[in-house]
Amino acid sequence: QVQLVQSGAEVKKPGASVKVSCKASGYTFTSYGISWVRQAPGQGLEWMGWISAYNGNTNYAQKLQGRVTMTTDTSTSTAYMELRSLRSDDTAVYYCARDQLGYCSGGCAFDIWGQGTMVTVSS
Amino acid sequence: DIQMTQSPSSLSASVGDRVTITCRASQGISNSLAWYQQKPGKAPKLLLYAASRLESGVPSRFSGSGSGTDYTLTISSLQPEDFATYYCQQYYSTGFTFGPGTKVDIK
Numbered sequence: 001q002v003q004l005v006q007s008g009a010e011v012k013k014p015g016a017s018v019k020v021s022c023k024a025s026g027y028t029f030t031s032y033g034i035s036w037v038r039q040a041p042g043q044g045l046e047w048m049g050w051i052s053a054y055n056g057n058t059n060y061a062q063k064l065q066g067r068v069t070m071t072t073d074t075s076t077s078t079a080y081m082e083l084r085s086l087r088s089d090d091t092a093v094y095y096c097a098r099d100q101l102g103y104c105s106g107g108c109a110f111d112i113w114g115q116g117t118m119v120t121v122s123s
Numbered sequence: 124d125i126q127m128t129q130s131p132s133s134l135s136a137s138v139g140d141r142v143t144i145t146c147r148a149s150q151g152i153s154n155s156l157a158w159y160q161q162k163p164g165k166a167p168k169l170l171l172y173a174a175s176r177l178e179s180g181v182p183s184r185f186s187g188s189g190s191g192t193d194y195t196l197t198i199s200s201l202q203p204e205d206f207a208t209y210y211c212q213q214y215y216s217t218g219f220t221f222g223p224g225t226k227v228d229i230k
Contacts, residue, residue, distance in 0.1 A: 109157035
């Protein structure tokens with residue numbers, strides 16, 4: 001079945017970096033883009049950015065520009081999200097989510113979600 | 124970025140009740156709106172897209188409507204498995220912002 005499986009929980013110190021993976025299966029990876037969405041404890045959902053699994057084009061949320069990098073490895077059907085210079089307010093569950101359509105450049109609903117990866121930033 | 128608001132922020136309802144949640148965008152979004160359901164500790168689940176189109180496998184008691192800046196999600200007869208938090212999301216312009224959520228709990 002179509003699914004996205006994410007890497008496990010991480011604990012990082014302030015100023016460090018974290019890289020979360022999202023492995024796709026059950027569909028042609030390069031046919032759909034992937035967005036990353038995070039959710040701080042007890043809070044709502046925040047879109048972080050999008051990457052085309054076809055050509056690697058990216059579109060990042062303005063507030064994260066310069067701290068976030070999204071990449072893909074088409075040989076393993078895996079998307080990655082790296083966040084640098086971590087702060088305590090980056091503590092959140094990080095989700096990857098697939099574009100519902102194959103040509104929407106992030107501008108469409110997200111139909112398949114990973115299970116989430118908890119990232120805790122604490123000294 | 125387009126700002127999204129939802130009302131109410133929470134509601135208490137009984138099984139069988141009709142429930143309506145409203146979502147408003149700070150500018151017109153041309154029906155580029157999705158609704159998601161999230162249960163505690165789980166990833167969001169897509170319910171509707173393009174404001175009123177039901178995602179495959181989603182029960183028909185869920186429906187959506189609206190245009191321009193104002194949209195609604197309606198659950199025609201609330202079921203026990205529907206107690207959750209509901210989010211709207213605009214995908215009209217980058218930023219792809221979510222509403223703050225509406226928590227539906229048991230009266």
